[in-house]
Amino acid sequence: MDAPRSGPAPLIRCEALAKRYEVGGGTVHALRELTLSVDPGEFVAVMGPSGSGKSTFMNLVGCLDRPSSGRYWLGGEAVDAMDRDQLAAIRNRRIGFVFQQFNLLPRTTAVDNVELPLLYSGVPRAQRRERALKRLSQVGLAERVDHHPAQLSGGQQQRVAIARALVNDPALILADEPTGALDSRTSVEVMALLQSLNREGITIVLVTHEPDVAAFATRIIAFRDGRVVRDTPNEANDAARALRELEVGSD
Numbered sequence: 001m002d003a004p005r006s007g008p009a010p011l012i013r014c015e016a017l018a019k020r021y022e023v024g025g026g027t028v029h030a031l032r033e034l035t036l037s038v039d040p041g042e043f044v045a046v047m048g049p050s051g052s053g054k055s056t057f058m059n060l061v062g063c064l065d066r067p068s069s070g071r072y073w074l075g076g077e078a079v080d081a082m083d084r085d086q087l088a089a090i091r092n093r094r095i096g097f098v099f100q101q102f103n104l105l106p107r108t109t110a111v112d113n114v115e116l117p118l119l120y121s122g123v124p125r126a127q128r129r130e131r132a133l134k135r136l137s138q139v140g141l142a143e144r145v146d147h148h149p150a151q152l153s154g155g156q157q158q159r160v161a162i163a164r165a166l167v168n169d170p171a172l173i174l175a176d177e178p179t180g181a182l183d184s185r186t187s188v189e190v191m192a193l194l195q196s197l198n199r200e201g202i203t204i205v206l207v208t209h210e211p212d213v214a215a216f217a218t219r220i221i222a223f224r225d226g227r228v229v230r231d232t233p234n235e236a237n238d239a240a241r242a243l244r245e246l247e248v249g250s251d
Contacts, residue, residue: 009076010037011171011203012061017070017080019056019226030056032226033070040171043198044205045214045234048223054207055176057223061205062095062174063087075171092121096165096173098206100180102157104149104164110136111145114164121168135163139193155186162193166202173197175206179213191216 019031031053038044046054059065060072063079066087072080075094082090096117104113114132123131136145139159149157158178165173175194179187187210195216198204206217214220215234222230 010073011040011042011075012036012038012205013071013073014061015071017057017060017067017072019053019060019065020068029226031060031067034226034228036221036228036231038203038205040203041198041201042203042205042219043195043217044219044221045217046205046207046221046223047209047211047214051225052223053226054223056226058174058176058205058207062097063091092117092168094171096168096170098158098161098165098173098175098178100177102149102154102161102181104157104160106149109146109148110141110152110160110163113149113160114167117164117168131167132163135166136160138166139163153186154182155189158182158186158190159193162190162197166197171203173202173204175204177207177209179208179210184212187213 014037015035017031017034018029021028021030034053034057046057048054056065060067061074063074063082064087067080070080071078074090077090079087079090105116111129111132114135115128118128118131133142133145136142139162141156141159141163144152144156147156149160152160158181162173173194178194179190182190191213194204194206198218204217206213208214217234220230220232220234221228
């Protein structure tokens with residue numbers, strides 16, 4: 001059965017999505033009957049305390065895990081019934097991941113790190129290099145393509161990770177605490193970059209504990225005990241204020 005549609009199709013659609021774990025003879029409900037959608041071009045921040053279900057939600061949306069029950073469509077494709085190989089294929093084709101700890105190969109240059117998803121996709125070498133260089137230039141690292149992670153600052157390493165997430169031209173970027181390992185100033189720079197990418201049409205869903213990071217999103221979803229307790233537009237959007245504070249600190 002296909003997802004019902006009214007108007008433009010959402011990029012993410014979840015219906016009664018649930019995830020349960022059997023632990024010590026009992027059942028832990030990590031996610032409870034979640035129904036929501038994310039439209040193409042949205043910038044969504046997912047917030048909540050530890051154990052609230054936000055990481056489980058990201059794992060399911062990122063096709064890293066399967067739900068216990070419920071339905072999930074990504075770009076109109078029913079993901080919940082896919083096998084492991086199909087999940088791997090849709091991850092590589094539609095999703096870019098950005099993690100807190102960057103997850104770069106330490107003995108590999110920036111450009112080679114960015115090329116990795118294309119290598120797994122079987123893209124020819126010349127095309128891999130061209131696309132990786134383009135994405136590194138887009139994130140402001142055109143002069144650092146041959147540097148190894150140890151030769152880059154934390155912010156630069158996260159930019160490499162963002163370039164890697166972009167190199168397959170994904171419809172969706174999932175960012176899990178992307179500023180968690182960065183100082184305040186660098187965090188604002190990375191969030192400004194993600195905001196710029198969103199303005200170019202890329203859908204972004206990020207998990208964060210930080211209200212200042214969530215301020216860059218256009219929609220904030222709050223989780224508690226496996227349920228959504230708040231889902232509102234971020235009309236106040238304090239990103240401009242954060243950028244002004246960065247500029248003041250640079251004087």
